[in-house]
Amino acid sequence: MSKVILITGASRGIGRSAAILAGARGWSVGVNYTSNRAAAQETVAAVQAAGGAAVAVHGDVSDESAIIAMFDSTEQAFGKLDGVVNNAGIVAPGSRLADMDVARVKRMFDVNVLGAYLCAREAARRLSTARGGRGGSLVNVSSIASRLGGAGEYVDYAGSKGAMDSLTLGLARELGPEGVRVNAVRPGLIDTEIHASGGKPDRAQVLGTSTPLGRAGTADEVAESIVWLLSDASSYVTAALLDVSGGR
Numbered sequence: 001m002s003k004v005i006l007i008t009g010a011s012r013g014i015g016r017s018a019a020i021l022a023g024a025r026g027w028s029v030g031v032n033y034t035s036n037r038a039a040a041q042e043t044v045a046a047v048q049a050a051g052g053a054a055v056a057v058h059g060d061v062s063d064e065s066a067i068i069a070m071f072d073s074t075e076q077a078f079g080k081l082d083g084v085v086n087n088a089g090i091v092a093p094g095s096r097l098a099d100m101d102v103a104r105v106k107r108m109f110d111v112n113v114l115g116a117y118l119c120a121r122e123a124a125r126r127l128s129t130a131r132g133g134r135g136g137s138l139v140n141v142s143s144i145a146s147r148l149g150g151a152g153e154y155v156d157y158a159g160s161k162g163a164m165d166s167l168t169l170g171l172a173r174e175l176g177p178e179g180v181r182v183n184a185v186r187p188g189l190i191d192t193e194i195h196a197s198g199g200k201p202d203r204a205q206v207l208g209t210s211t212p213l214g215r216a217g218t219a220d221e222v223a224e225s226i227v228w229l230l231s232d233a234s235s236y237v238t239a240a241l242l243d244v245s246g247g248r
């Protein structure tokens with residue numbers, strides 16, 4: 001069945017791969033981005049080339065009105081949503097908590113926690129059959145950092161993903177009776193540009209060799225699990241935290 005999906009942070013990395021894989025299934029995708037318009041347009045073209053439909057939707061997930069606007073734009077383009085991927089997220093340069101300033105920690109929680117909660121709230125309002133929606137699937141892109149803790153690098157980031165795990169467990173129970181499944185994928189070391197934004201472009205490549213599978217993962221490998229959780233093939237899966245981490 002063709003689906004209408006909104007993916008936050010879909011201009012690059014894991015979100016981009018998920019958008020293209022959704023496109024290959026013939027789905028329609030809202031491709032959210034915040035600053036890199038050219039990358040979002042490239043993703044839209046790639047989704048279309050894969051066989052789907054797509055529209056680029058601008059908006060910073062830490063801004064409530066921008067979130068509402070990006071949901072509105074996607075539904076105006078393609079009709080009622082069937083799925084949402086809460087994927088946009090940031091890291092910051094490695095630091096111990098004792099050395100972090102408040103601006104860094106606040107931004108981390110504004111984007112990764114407040115943003116994820118408000119996008120999930122908006123998804124709940126639009127997907128729930130109790131509110132006129134068609135039911136559907138919400139996929140939260142957490143991280144195995146939530147159980148590793150991020151010591152010495154980013155305990156702020158790890159905690160933000162811990163919040164996402166709790167959100168997944170609670171919201172799944174709220175929304176199950178209303179036709180909405182809520183799950184999380186928890187990637188490990190995935191080779192994307194997020195590591196450069198944390199000051200270590202080769203972090204995944206270097207640390208990936210110490211995982212049981214002996215390498216970093218790819219955005220495409222994470223996208224497979226996201227699209228499976230969006231699809232009807234996972235129809236009895238909710239409140240799951242799925243590690244995609246090569247065993248790390």
Ligand code: NAP
Pocket residue numbers: 008009010011012013014015032033034035036037039059060061062087088089090111141142143144186187188189190191192193194195197204219
């Ligand atoms: P990435 O390559 O850095 O891409 C980040 C994406 O998020 C971009 O599309 C970016 O848009 C968007 N974005 C950033 N801040 C945003 C904001 N405030 N509002 C809206 N969009 C925003 O990251 P990634 O590695 O694909 O990570 C995606 C998700 O996976 C994140 O939640 C991350 O925490 C999680 N994750 C990644 C790894 C990994 O090793 N890569 C591991 C575990 C979990 P622009 O292009 O406009 O900047």
